[in-house]
Amino acid sequence: MSSSNILIDNCEGDHSMTGFRLDDGSNVTFNNCDAHHIDDPYTGAPTGPHNNSDGFSRTANSATGTVYRGCRSWWCSDDGWDGIHSPGTITYENCWAFWNGYLPGTFTAGGDGNGFKMGGGTDQSATPITRFANNCVSFQNRLNGFDQNSLCQSLSISLAFLRIIKINYFEKL
Numbered sequence: 558m559s560s561s562n563i564l565i566d567n568c569e570g571d572h573s574m575t576g577f578r579l580d581d582g583s584n585v586t587f588n589n590c591d592a593h594h595i596d597d598p599y600t601g602a603p604t605g606p607h608n609n610s611d612g613f614s615r616t617a618n619s620a621t622g623t624v625y626r627g628c629r630s631w632w633c634s635d636d637g638w639d640g641i642h643s644p645g646t647i648t649y650e651n652c653w654a655f656w657n658g659y660l661p662g663t664f665t666a667g668g669d670g671n672g673f674k675m676g677g678g679t680d681q682s683a684t685p686i687t688r689f690a691n692n693c694v695s696f697q698n699r700l701n702g703f704d705q706n707s708l709c710q711s712l713s714i715s716l717a718f719l720r721i722i723k724i725n726y727f728e729k730l
Contacts, residue, residue, distance in 0.1 A: 565590060572661075574600075576612040576633065583645075584622040587613065594661040595633040607634040607660065607667035614639045621645025629653040632661040635668030637698065640676040640688070641706055648689040649673060658699025670699025674706050 561582045569591045570576035576592025579585055592612030600606060612630030615623055616639055623645070629652065630637030637654030640647050658670015672695030675688045695702030 578614040581618045586624040589627040592630045593632050610634040611636045611639040615643050617642040624648045626650045631656045633657045636671045636674045639674045644686050646687040650691045652693045654695040671704040672698040672702045674704045
């Protein structure tokens with residue numbers, strides 16, 4: 558999707574290669590959406606099978622003002638949320654991420670396995686990157702509940718459930 562000023566309300570993405578993908582556009586809100594049982598076992602190099610099968614993806618684009626409110630992501634073979642190489646502001650409010658990074662319906666390793674991959678990556682340009690996670694829950698993901706993925710800009714996590722998860726941040730919050 559590449560549009561601006563949009564509300565996506567009460568939608569479900571399931572049993573496909575990706576759940577919801579925002580390629581560009583500003584001020585897009587996902588409200589009460591579910592992404593589950595997401596897997597792409599066929600895509601090959603450079604990422605390989607099961608990678609890029611994210612529940613919610615906003616990667617490598619110029620979108621800003623994206624809000625995920627009351628959304629849930631589970632059984633996605635890569636990440637629940639992926640914001641890698643994506644500047645601008647992303648806000649996660651009251652969202653859940655669990656059982657990501659496994660082949661759907663199993664605990665067999667799939668892709669990365671982060672609940673919330675906040676952004677970053679190897680290209681740390683001067684473009685502002687801001688992430689807010691408010692009252693979010695992330696548990697039993699294969700790798701990390703909240704992953705900074707080399708993000709070296711602004712991040713705020715408040716009232717997040719940080720028990721029984723691994724986090725990948727500079728000082729291990």
